[in-house]
Amino acid sequence: MKVLRAKILGFCAGVRRAVVTAEKALDENKGQVYTLGPLIHNPVALNKLAERNLKILVESKIPLLESGDTVIIRAHGVPPETEEAIRERGVNVVNATCPLVTKSQERAAEYASKGYVIFFAGDKNHGEVVGIEGYARKGAKNAGKELNFVLIKDVDELKSSINMLSSQKKLASDSNIVLLSQTTFSIKMFDQLQKELKNSFPKVEVISSICPATHERQDSLVELCEKVDGVVVIGGKNSANTNRLFATAQKLCKKAVLIETPQEIPREFFELESVGITAGASTPDDTISAVERKLKAE
Numbered sequence: 291m292k293v294l295r296a297k298i299l300g301f302c303a304g305v306r307r308a309v310v311t312a313e314k315a316l317d318e319n320k321g322q323v324y325t326l327g328p329l330i331h332n333p334v335a336l337n338k339l340a341e342r343n344l345k346i347l348v349e350s351k352i353p354l355l356e357s358g359d360t361v362i363i364r365a366h367g368v369p370p371e372t373e374e375a376i377r378e379r380g381v382n383v384v385n386a387t388c389p390l391v392t393k394s395q396e397r398a399a400e401y402a403s404k405g406y407v408i409f410f411a412g413d414k415n416h417g418e419v420v421g422i423e424g425y426a427r428k429g430a431k432n433a434g435k436e437l438n439f440v441l442i443k444d445v446d447e448l449k450s451s452i453n454m455l456s457s458q459k460k461l462a463s464d465s466n467i468v469l470l471s472q473t474t475f476s477i478k479m480f481d482q483l484q485k486e487l488k489n490s491f492p493k494v495e496v497i498s499s500i501c502p503a504t505h506e507r508q509d510s511l512v513e514l515c516e517k518v519d520g521v522v523v524i525g526g527k528n529s530a531n532t533n534r535l536f537a538t539a540q541k542l543c544k545k546a547v548l549i550e551t552p553q554e555i556p557r558e559f560f561e562l563e564s565v566g567i568t569a570g571a572s573t574p575d576d577t578i579s580a581v582e583r584k585l586k587a588e
Contacts (some may be wrong), residue, residue: 292564293473293585294518296510300578302503302571304388304473305330308365309339309574311386316342321358323345326376327417329364329386331529332572333550338559352366357378366417367391368426390473391418394499396441398422399429401468406460406495407438409448412472413478414441414531444479445486452490464515467494473501474531474571475507504531511538511568518566520545520559524581525570533569551577552584560588 301309308329315323316339326348326399328336336346352375355361360382363373365385377383401408408426410584412419423439430437438460442448456462469487471480475501484496515521521539525532527550539546545567547556559565565585569578 291560291562291585292516292518293582294564294566295578295582296507296514296566296568298503298506298510299567299569300571300573300575302345302501304365304390304501304503305414305572308386308388309335309383311392312339312344313361313363315341315360316344321356321359321382322357323360323362325362325364326368326372327360327364327366330526330572332526332570332574333558334526334577335572335574336517336576349375352376352379355381357381360384362386363389364417367395367415367421369421370428371424387421388473388501389536390499390501391421394422394473395425397497397499399424401470402426402429402437403433403435404466405430405433405435406466406468407440407455409440409442409451409467409469410471411475411483411495412440413443413475416472416530422472436509436580438535442483445482447485450485461556463491465491467491469494469496471497472530473498473499474504474534475500476534477505503572504534507535507568507571508532508538511535511566512515512542514566514568515542517540518543518564519526519562520547520564521566521568522555522581522585523547523548523568523570524550524557525573526550529570529572532572535568535570549581552581555584556582560585570577 363385523536536548
């Protein structure tokens with residue numbers, strides 16, 4: 291069997307930074323080290339950190355933090371009020387928020403403070419989105435403005451939101467509007483959203499904060515699918531960017547599977563002449579190598 295890797299796959303810079311930050315905190319701190327929510331969306335990587343006694347902190351347990359503890363703000367970031375609640379406990383706070391997410395937080399706060407209607411392309415309840423909305427809420431509050439933060443995932447939701455806001459007199463042809471996005475959002479869908487918005491509001495400001503790592507992995511996967519009989523997508527099944535890779539693989543290749551560990555590789559893939567490997571931005575290097583070794587060994 292021939293096994294080909296996508297040219298770009300696995301850890302993005304932001305995720306690698308978060309993992310290295312957590313490992314350093316575990317090496318240097320004598321107290322308990324926590325991450326507020328899962329550090330990244332990959333159970334294999336999280337299990338390895340858990341073996342070193344990194345614990346996941348839920349918000350309801352913040353009041354139980356003790357002096358000497360360390361809390362790592364995960365790559366997706368958190369709302370500002372949550373970080374403030376942690377700092378009030380007098381613990382050591384390490385911010386591992388991806389720099390691209392931090393920039394999105396700042397933009398959301400800035401536009402909210404100016405009273406803009408913010409259309410945000412993203413996934414409901416995603417940690418990054420929750421955090422960014424929190425910054426928008428704080429920006430609006432500090433400026434004495436009403437927050438208009440509208441989360442949308444596709445054109446149908448955009449049209450519905452425009453109709454609703456217009457009927458509530460919160461949106462007019464001369465309104466200040468900006469379109470922002472989650473860092474792992476689909477570029478194709480973002481382009482559709484901005485075209486739809488510009489049809490009705492030509493002066494809308496559009497800022498794509500989609501991480502280059504997201505579309506680089508997509509482009510690399512498209513190229514890979516042309517060369518193989520099947521594609522193995524490696525990554526957390528709760529990872530947005532990994533699931534988008536899987537969706538692309540399903541469209542472009544006759545056989546595609548999403549796995550988290552080598553043990554999950556379907557038997558039928560060992561019977562193919564050529565198999566491609568790609569991996570989400572939260573997938574560790576050693577997991578990718580383990581999958582490749584297993585495919586080649588059987």
